[in-house]
Amino acid sequence: xxxxxxxIHTGGTISMSEDEQTGAVTPGAKNPLxxxxxxxxxxxxxxxxxxxxxPSPHITPKHMLKLASFIDEVVSEKNYxxxxxxxxxxxxxxxxxxxxxxxxxxVPIVLTGAMRSSNEIGSDGPYNLLSxxxxxxxxxxxxxxxxxxxxxxxxxxKNVTKTHTSNIATFQSPQYGxxxxxxxxxxxxxxxxxxxxxxxxxSVSKNVMLLKAFAGMDSTVFQLLKQMKVDxxxxxxxxxxxxxxxxxxxxxxxxxxxxxxxxxSRCFNGIAQDVYGYDGGGRQLKQLGVxxxxxxxxxxxxxxxxxxxxxxxxxxxxxxxxxx
Ligand code: ASP
Numbered sequence: 547x548x549x550x551x552x553x554i555h556t557g558g559t560i561s562m563s564e565d566e567q568t569g570a571v572t573p574g575a576k577n578p579l580x581x582x583x584x585x586x587x588x589x590x591x592x593x594x595x596x597x598x599x600x601p602s603p604h605i606t607p608k609h610m611l612k613l614a615s616f617i618d619e620v621v622s623e624k625n626y627x628x629x630x631x632x633x634x635x636x637x638x639x640x641x642x643x644x645x646x647x648x649x650x651x652x653v654p655i656v657l658t659g660a661m662r663s664s665n666e667i668g669s670d671g672p673y674n675l676l677s678x679x680x681x682x683x684x685x686x687x688x689x690x691x692x693x694x695x696x697x698x699x700x701x702x703x704k705n706v707t708k709t710h711t712s713n714i715a716t717f718q719s720p721q722y723g724x725x726x727x728x729x730x731x732x733x734x735x736x737x738x739x740x741x742x743x744x745x746x747x748x749s750v751s752k753n754v755m756l757l758k759a760f761a762g763m764d765s766t767v768f769q770l771l772k773q774m775k776v777d778x779x780x781x782x783x784x785x786x787x788x789x790x791x792x793x794x795x796x797x798x799x800x801x802x803x804x805x806x807x808x809x810x811s812r813c814f815n816g817i818a819q820d821v822y823g824y825d826g827g828g829r830q831l832k833q834l835g836v837x838x839x840x841x842x843x844x845x846x847x848x849x850x851x852x853x854x855x856x857x858x859x860x861x862x863x864x865x866x867x868x869x870x
Pocket of ligand 1: 559633634636660662
């Protein structure tokens with residue numbers, strides 16, 4: 547039986563064009579992916595839908611929630627076997643992880659994009675799109691969580707990150723690598739994710755901020771965030787999970803006010819842990835009630851805290867969710 551794949555367009559460079567005179571890359575009134583038909587496997591039926599036509603810096607968690615609800619609704623209504631989403635690469639990893647946490651269907655969901663717009667020489671969009679369709683149609687992609695496919699590699703939404711401003715090999719999974727590759731014949735997996743992390747949410751209403759630690763950082767910005775009454779703060783801490791001692795007063799002000807503070811490392815390999823016992827070290831931060839995250843990068847920890855806060859504010863529960 548023919549597999550049915552749903553193709554959802556959201557915008558990004560994959561659907562933009564370069565102006566020959568100025569060189570500026572912009573979205574047009576019509577997404578070229580919607581108008582130019584793809585040559586694909588005759589064993590597949592492909593329906594396409596344009597949900598947004600936005601550069602990905604314009605995508606917000608509200609758009610992500612709309613996308614997640616749309617996927618769950620339409621997949622169960624029309625029995626799709628897989629979903630492919632085209633998306634700008636700048637925030638693609640955030641949308642992919644949001645969907646990974648919140649979409650309930652277990653059909654393969656694949657996000658893709660392009661580093662070169664539709665009319666540039668060496669445009670990678672059509673190729674990435676075809677590769678993603680192959681992955682979404684593959685039985686092996688079922689129960690692997692949301693996947694990101696570009697440049698012949700298959701990555702998990704949890705581990706993938708954009709690593710280069712312009713190179714087409716920009717998407718990588720530091721420390722873990724891709725879980726599969728795309729060949730001429732189809733998808734070939736060599737690893738499987740070991741756990742699933744799912745939430746049922748109906749809104750995204752929490753204001754969660756992301757800070758990056760630096761040498762000499764002090765408490766000012768933490769105090770400001772407390773005054774702003776934010777719902778949560780992610781800190782990309784130093785090394786193993788430490789902060790300059792001059793931030794402690796500010797961190798304490800937040801944790802005393804029961805604002806969840808989640809620590810990740812600004813290193814892109816490894817996991818933040820409470821190892822160091824000096825002033826500002828991980829031990830002290832843990833004692834203050836700071837939550838240590840199990841290897842997510844800052845932008846994804848922010849997505850996870852926003853999603854988790856829709857169902858709990860309990861710090862023990864939040865801590866155990868961030869161990870996953
Ligand atoms: N700035 C673009 C976007 O994220 C980059 C891309 O799609 O590759 O929309």
